[in-house]
Amino acid sequence: MATIxxxxxxxxxxxxxxxxxxLRMLQNNLDPEVAEHPD
Structure with missing residues (x-):
């Protein structure tokens, strides 16, 4: 899967x-640098 x-x-x-x-709220949830639980 691609990293967003x-x-x-x-x-x-x-x-x-x-x-x-x-759009940015959704992308922030998927961004491993910003997400609370990036797994």
Whole structure:
């Protein structure tokens, strides 16, 4: 399985900040550097 990393900075991957916030919350849960239980 590929490792998912949460983006950092102000570059948008979505259409706007509300969508970007939801996307980053999901990605932060999967990012091993940020996740509480990365296993």
């Amino acid at each position: 990393r949460a983006p950092r900075g102000t570059t948008l991957s979505a259409r706007g900040w509300p969508q970007e916030a939801a």
